[in-house]
Amino acid sequence: xxxxxxxxxxxxxxxxxxxxxxxxxxxxxxxxxxxxxxxxxxxxxxxxxxxxxxxxxxxxxxxxxxxxxxxxxxxxxxxxxxxxxxxxxxxxxxxxxxxxxxxxxxxxxxxxxxxxxxxxxxxxxxxxxxxxxxxxxxxxxxxxxxxxxxxxxxxxxxxxxxxxxxxxxxxxxxxxxxxxxxxxxxxxxxxxxxxxxxxxxxxxxxxxxxxxxxxxxxxxxxxxxxxxxxxxxxxxxxxxxxxxxxxxxxxxxxxxxxxxxxxxxxxxxxxxxxxxxxxxxxxxxxxxxxxxxxxxxxxxxxxxxxxxx
Numbered sequence: 001x002x003x004x005x006x007x008x009x010x011x012x013x014x015x016x017x018x019x020x021x022x023x024x025x026x027x028x029x030x031x032x033x034x035x036x037x038x039x040x041x042x043x044x045x046x047x048x049x050x051x052x053x054x055x056x057x058x059x060x061x062x063x064x065x066x067x068x069x070x071x072x073x074x075x076x077x078x079x080x081x082x083x084x085x086x087x088x089x090x091x092x093x094x095x096x097x098x099x100x101x102x103x104x105x106x107x108x109x110x111x112x113x114x115x116x117x118x119x120x121x122x123x124x125x126x127x128x129x130x131x132x133x134x135x136x137x138x139x140x141x142x143x144x145x146x147x148x149x150x151x152x153x154x155x156x157x158x159x160x161x162x163x164x165x166x167x168x169x170x171x172x173x174x175x176x177x178x179x180x181x182x183x184x185x186x187x188x189x190x191x192x193x194x195x196x197x198x199x200x201x202x203x204x205x206x207x208x209x210x211x212x213x214x215x216x217x218x219x220x221x222x223x224x225x226x227x228x229x230x231x232x233x234x235x236x237x238x239x240x241x242x243x244x245x246x247x248x249x250x251x252x253x254x255x256x257x258x259x260x261x262x263x264x265x266x267x268x269x270x271x272x273x274x275x276x277x278x279x280x281x282x283x284x285x286x287x288x289x290x291x292x293x294x295x296x297x298x299x300x301x302x303x304x305x306x307x308x309x
Contacts (some may be wrong), residue, residue: 050131060084093125142273149191156186163199175212181219201267206233227300238286247272
């Protein structure tokens with residue numbers, strides 16, 4: 001008897017009838033108690049009220065469910081695309097390493113000079129694969145909100161000077177001049193590693209996609225409660241139709257140039273995730289052939305206030 005009752009209740013719930021009957025019963029009793037009227041009139045009025053309430057409630061509930069299902073489907077597609085792209089990107093250096101290793105294993109490269117060159121190529125491909133895995137893990141953690149930032153008051157002027165010095169060898173090799181205009185004491189309350197990641201990725205891209213004898217300008221200042229970082233270059237620029245896609249994972253403006261210079265295609269995605277984490281914004285201003293400028297805005301004390309609240 002109990003199992004039949006449970007089955008009946010489930011069927012009524014699926015057809016929106018259970019809440020309708022319950023509300024109708026409650027309304028009927030309330031109307032009879034208040035007005036002491038006829039039973040038939042009370043039931044009809046109660047049924048009308050109940051139908052309206054249930055329909056409105058169920059319509060909203062189904063809209064919420066549809067939105068949730070759509071979001072879950074989108075997230076699933078994004079995850080599948082991410083892993084598919086990651087597998088493809090990892091396959092390239094792995095294939096190269098395997099090919100070079102087979103050449104050495106089968107003594108197909110007798111010349112010592114060529115052997116050293118192959119060993120150097122294997123080392124470069126292994127480094128590229130390591131960088132790619134590091135960036136994939138960084139994106140995954142940021143998307144899963146699995147980050148525990150160590151918040152501190154950061155001197156961005158010193159951080160930028162340190163990053164500029166670190167990229168000087170890469171810039172010289174590419175015949176690009178780095179110009180640091182962050183001279184004032186610029187500060188932000190954030191995680192040092194994340195701010196370093198933002199500056200490093202933007203400066204690295206500005207060098208990678210620049211032209212020979214090009215320039216990169218880096219500047220930062222505090223304005224209206226924000227730390228504003230600007231990185232501008234004289235590079236190849238970005239087509240208007242591609243500017244929205246540039247922050248997508250594994251998206252490259254120039255695939256050949258990016259792979260030749262060691263890009264993973266995840267740098268700008270990491271930057272955007274970090275900026276969003278702090279409730280900031282990132283803007284791209286670019287014209288094809290005339291270079292690009294990235295403008296990052298992060299609340300200078302936003303995380304501090306949130307932590308103290």
